Amino acid sequence: MSPMNTTRAYGWAARAFHWTVAVLILAALGLGLYADNLPRGDESALQAIFAAFSIHKTAGVAVLIIASARILWTLSQIRPRPLHPERRLETLLAETVHWALWIGMIIMPLSGWLLHSAAPGGFSRILWPFGQRLPLVPEDAALAEGFARFHEAGWWVLAALIALHVAGALKHVLIDRDHTLARMAGNPDRLPDPPEHHMSPGLQHLLAACAAVAIWGGVAALTGQGEAETRPEPAATAAQPAAASGWAVQQGTLDIQVKQGGNDVAGQFGQWQAAIDYAPETQTGRVEVTIDIASLTLGSVTGTATGPDFLNAGAHPTASFKAEILPPATDGQPHLARGTLTIAGKSIQADLPFDLVLEGETAKAKGKMQVDRRDFGIGAGYADESTVGFAVAISFDLTATLQK
Ligand code: HEM
Ligand code: HEM
Known part of the structure; x- marks a missing residue:
């Protein structure tokens, strides 16, 4: 099997990237939730929480690095042709979910690492010999809180996108009985070449990309708003009109x-x-x-x-x-x-x-x-x-x- 994509199927490089990132993201999700729900209490309980968060962070940073390499690789590749280009709405939905997954696989680990970097004081470490904190990120409790809100809301969105994506893949296997999953997981030599289609996919891509940006922009806006609401106004600000008393x-x-x-x-x-x-x-x-x-x-x-x-x-x-x-x-x-x-x-x-x-x-x-x-x-x-x-x-x- 060639490492390169063809019009028929994904090459082994795209497949290796896809499945490695998928496993690591699912691991990071599971570990994040596991760590967050561990019982608190004595010193050994605390150590267990620390260890779980360390593995969570390490898996997350691996996602960030491998997903970045994956994006560069994908940019150098053609994409297998859509199997059902005439089903415009379905293709648009699938494309939107793909775009949102691309953004999610970067923005989720990045928000985690930003949160880790801005948090003042001690933290559970990323298990590697390189630096812990990202450069240029100040240690600032309010900033860390903002990133944490994004991270804690973002995983729901990422999980929902994965659920939609998997549901789509299953629909192709069980209902359409077509080769969609086989192009990512099966033998490419046995796949038929999808028909050429003459519709311009440009607009579709643009719409899907905009919808995906809107999804994550919405998460950022909502969690950012929370910050404005929960932050108390400083009482001593001269510009602030004070009540009579x-x-x-x-x-x-x-x-x-x-x-x-x-x-x-x-x-x-x-x-x-x-x-x-x-x-x-x-x-x-x-x-x-x-x-x-x-x-x-x-x-x-x-x-x-x-x-x-x-x-x-x-x-x-x-x-x-x-x-x-x-x-x-x-x-x-x-x-x-x-x-x-x-x-x-x-x-x-x-x-x-x-x-x-x-x-x-x-x-x-x-x-x-x-x-x-x-x-x-x-x-x-x-x-x-x-x-x-x-x-x-x-x-x-x-x-x-x-x-x-
Ligand atoms: C859990 C994290 C996952 C992420 C982040 C993810 C992400 C993606 C992305 C971005 C693409 C588009 C690839 C490209 O155009 O180069 C894709 C394609 C695909 N994924 Fe996933 N995926 C995940 C899990 C899964 C799972 C569990 C399945 C199967 C049950 C699956 C099945 C597929 C299939 C069949 C394609 C090809 C779709 C097509 O040919 O249009 N993915 N995935
Ligand atoms: C794909 C990557 C990642 C996913 C899907 C993910 C997901 C999660 C989830 C589900 C939680 C539990 C949130 C909750 O229960 O409300 C969590 C918490 C956390 N994650 Fe991640 N994470 C990722 C990457 C990272 C990275 C790379 C770091 C740091 C280097 C990180 C640092 C944290 C921290 C510090 C918390 C605790 C937040 C808090 O409640 O204060 N995460 N993450």
Whole structure:
């Protein structure tokens, strides 16, 4: 059998590419879902998740490389003539699915690798001796989250395309009883030469290509929109019109304190935003704080703290606290922010007492609360307190001014 395609059938090179990429894509899909659904828990569970993701990523990168070579090879080849050019709609559908599969076999592993490259902190490695991160991709939690959304929606689309493609192949075998599958899997010498047809396939190709681009463009647009919706607006942006009772943070610190090996270790988040509504008359309001996990510095263990064993900034780039501000029980007592604290994707109800001093249009607030890392599944592999304590103190101190 020749490596080259003929008008009758695919050559062995195209076949080898087709079936290798098909097996690797199915493996990557299966491994991604398997890894994502493994039970979380202790250290050995975490290691199993890491190993599965490493194999997933390695299979995915292999898809990217082999599919790129396959595209170059295909560009140098003629294509076997369509067997039923007169069935225009069917041919258009098959072509659209082929185009969308071409895009998918590049864009899916690429989005995975971009996600892997942008994720701050630790990650499970691609099993090869070359570099891990793609060049020019900044380590940025929000960016990684955007790529993750695309990757997590994209696999559904890719799986649906494969299902359509396989259904088409089966239809040819079972209903049409023609040679379509044999051209990709059977002996080419025994295949008849399809009839010459005189319709220009140009428009058909163009339509199919546009439809395929629209499918993946739709995924990108939908997952990109999610980003715009879920990202909180920064409270302190000058251009943003503030509500009458809105307060903008001028300066502040957000600290945590934990015990490591029995010693206190203090850290600070460099990036966080707070949207504050507060009415001095009623002493009530609302606050929404969003914290960039990757911006934490915690002495020499910063990387470990933001890595997958603990806060896992790659999978959960932000933490948040959304709370109602309640007035002091009696004068001179602290206010209370009562609401939902979400860290590492897990939420608990939390009370944060804080002292507030108002001086005209400036407010100074500071408060502290204690949480248990086990409530968030953080450091699940460190089941006792010998290495890292369970209690984590979270404290803040800020100055805000009333927005006009
Ligand atoms: C799972 C991943 C798969 C991907 C990404 C994929 C992708 C593709 C692409 C892009 C083509 C067009 C090739 C070209 O024009 O050079 C093609 C052709 C073909 N594929 Fe697949 N395929 C996959 C799985 C399968 C499976 C499981 C079957 C069989 C059940 C199959 C059967 C075929 C056949 C018969 C053709 C030739 C169609 C024709 O002659 O028009 N494919 N595939
Ligand atoms: C054909 C290639 C690929 C396919 C079909 C694929 C498919 C998947 C699937 C199905 C999941 C589980 C998603 C979920 O349950 O929501 C997943 C997750 C993931 N994949 Fe891939 N993947 C591919 C390539 C890659 C590559 C090359 C990398 C990195 C180098 C990668 C990195 C990841 C990561 C980090 C996750 C976890 C995402 C998260 O939930 O935060 N993938 N992938």
